[in-house]
Amino acid sequence: MNDYEIRRPVVADAATVHELVAEHDIEVTGGPDWTFDDIADTLKELDLDHDSWLVRLDGRLVGWGYARRNGASENVDIDVQAREPGAAALLWDMVLGRAADLAREAGHDHAVVDISLYAQDKPMREAAERRGFAPATSFHRMRTDHSGVRPVFVPGVEVEAGSPGHDGHERVLRAAHRVQQEGFAEHFGFVPKTFEEWTAEMESSSANDWGQLLLARVHGEPAAMLLGTDHFVSDENCGYVRTLAVRPGFRGRGLGKLLLTRAFAADERRGRVGTILHVDSNNVTPALGLYESVGMRPVLVIDVWRAVVRPGS
Numbered sequence: 001m002n003d004y005e006i007r008r009p010v011v012a013d014a015a016t017v018h019e020l021v022a023e024h025d026i027e028v029t030g031g032p033d034w035t036f037d038d039i040a041d042t043l044k045e046l047d048l049d050h051d052s053w054l055v056r057l058d059g060r061l062v063g064w065g066y067a068r069r070n071g072a073s074e075n076v077d078i079d080v081q082a083r084e085p086g087a088a089a090l091l092w093d094m095v096l097g098r099a100a101d102l103a104r105e106a107g108h109d110h111a112v113v114d115i116s117l118y119a120q121d122k123p124m125r126e127a128a129e130r131r132g133f134a135p136a137t138s139f140h141r142m143r144t145d146h147s148g149v150r151p152v153f154v155p156g157v158e159v160e161a162g163s164p165g166h167d168g169h170e171r172v173l174r175a176a177h178r179v180q181q182e183g184f185a186e187h188f189g190f191v192p193k194t195f196e197e198w199t200a201e202m203e204s205s206s207a208n209d210w211g212q213l214l215l216a217r218v219h220g221e222p223a224a225m226l227l228g229t230d231h232f233v234s235d236e237n238c239g240y241v242r243t244l245a246v247r248p249g250f251r252g253r254g255l256g257k258l259l260l261t262r263a264f265a266a267d268e269r270r271g272r273v274g275t276i277l278h279v280d281s282n283n284v285t286p287a288l289g290l291y292e293s294v295g296m297r298p299v300l301v302i303d304v305w306r307a308v309v310r311p312g313s
Helices: 011-029 036-045 085-105 122-130 169-183 195-203 255-269 287-293
Strands: 004-007 052-057 060-069 075-082 111-118 134-145 157-161 213-218 221-229 238-246 274-280 297-309
Touching: 004 085, 011 036, 011 060, 011 075, 052 085, 060 085, 075 085, 085 111, 085 297, 111 122, 122 297, 134 287, 157 255, 169 195, 169 213, 169 221, 169 238, 213 255, 221 255, 238 255, 255 274, 255 287, 274 287
Parallel strands: 075 111, 238 274
Antiparallel strands: 004 052, 052 060, 060 075, 111 297, 134 274, 134 297, 157 213, 213 221, 221 238
């Protein structure tokens, strides 16, 4: 039997963990997907004393996993990254057990557990299926490459930008939060968040930039928002639309296209070669068609697999 060493990670493990994850990404997709900053941010966000593990064999890192509850809900995101089957099996058991405990600690009798898997990652899909997971939805990574973007204008619509450090910035942030909460209320995996919870979540990422926030008002009423970040700058030299939301009563008016083309133009001015975003293929709005209409194309599919896990199961 393999003599595994299991311990809790620390933030200083980011480089070693990134090497592990990048190796898997290259094997499955042909190139690294997670950046070092992505790994470092994730380690900073996790409760490392309770929710994450490293597995070593003969001094070499062979596995990393974690469970992370979404707010106080029963929804728990997990990940398992391993170089060999024994470490993977250990991590699956630990993260699923912790997922059930996290839900119980929040007052729920079960956990709704999600894991994101590349569509072509057959071994991980099979491992998830053996543990009772089934496909729940798919996210398409979309990309557009810039060459003289022309922003769209809509009569009666005013667009404000985030302006950290200036008067009025918090007002724009609070309006954007309201739009995001209403716009995503029916989307897959949505969990309501207070303004403080939402801003803390966004600011926990080193890629966050409130200066890339756009808020569209229709006759003065907050109607749509877009938050761009630097998640894909270091590896792709691309901007990233982390969030695009339109309040239900304002859909169908071209606000999404307006904000997207404004963001594309801003990214091009920053010297970005393109812009990337992710879209749920089962979105309650026809988002995929919107993105294709502004020149975006799918470049990667990430499936979310889901299972219900109960304490002791």
